[in-house]
Amino acid sequence: MAADGLVHADPGVVTVWSDIGCPWATLALATLDSAARARGRELLVDHRAFPLELFNRQPTPKLILDAEIVAIAARRPELDWRLWTGPEYRYPVTTLPAMEAVQAAKSPEVGGLAASTQLDAALRQAFYVEGRCISLHPVILEIAAACDRVDEFALAAALARGDGRAQVYRDWESARGPRVQGSPHLFAANGYDRHNPGADYRWTAPPGKGFPLLEQYDPEWADLLLERLGR
Structure with missing residues (x-):
């Protein structure tokens, strides 16, 4: 990690501060992954937690998430997102x-x-597309078992020990500082530093009363970032 702990020191790694339950972060990551695939390169992300429920002292309201999902999915239908249809x-x-x-x-x-x-x-695919309850360890481990890079048995043992929890709380403390502005915030060792890149949106009224209006989304930011990454 870089000296300030906010940015991974490897010039080929993108550091992303986000919450898995944040549609804007999931949009940014999908855009970046699509751009990397188009270039035939593997994308490595140092995921850092920006836990919205700890900041807000409540679960992220489904009413707000649903409105954001609709706004984003209408602009980017290729994401194939779905509203929650389960119980x-x-x-x-x-x-x-x-x-x-x-x-x-x-x-x-x-x-x-x-x-x-x-x-x-x-995990984001499971939530936004498949409608799975990613709060549960059994579901998380089922998802991990389908990931060829993940040793699901080692992950199960790690979760049983509580591995990962302390890092989430350390990230939460770090994210309270002024440099991390929200979910998502992307950094790279080359100096890249952007909060919610590409998205131009506003709420028509306060969340819960109005609706998010995604006036424009420019995905070119992802190509520009990848060009600047080390190879």
Whole structure:
């Protein structure tokens, strides 16, 4: 890590501060992954937790998430996102266990940064597209078992020990500083530093009363970032 602890020192790694339950962060990561695939390169992300429920002292309201998902999916239908259609009692009330698993996956025994990157993407796919309850360890481990970079047995043992939880709380403390402005905030060792890149949106009224209006989304930021990454 870089000296300030906010940015991974490897010039080929993107550091992303986010919450898995944040649609804007998931949009940014999907855009970056699509751009990397188009270039035929592997994307490595150092995921850092920006736990919205700890900042806000409550679960992220489904009413707000649904409105943001609709606004983003209408502009970017290729994401194939869906609104939650399962029973309300199965809706994820917390994303902390999922974020803890992503941190635990960074361990070499589980698979390292490549495993963590893959698991984070799979957990977001499970929530936004498949409608799965990513609050539960059994569900998280089922998702991990489908990730070829992840040793799901090592991950299960790590989660049983509580690995990953302390890092999520350390990230929360770091994210309280002024440099991390929200979810998502992207950094790279080359000096890249952007909060929610590409998105031009506003709420028509305060969340819960109005609706998010995504006036423009420019995905070119991802190509520009990848061009600046070390090879």
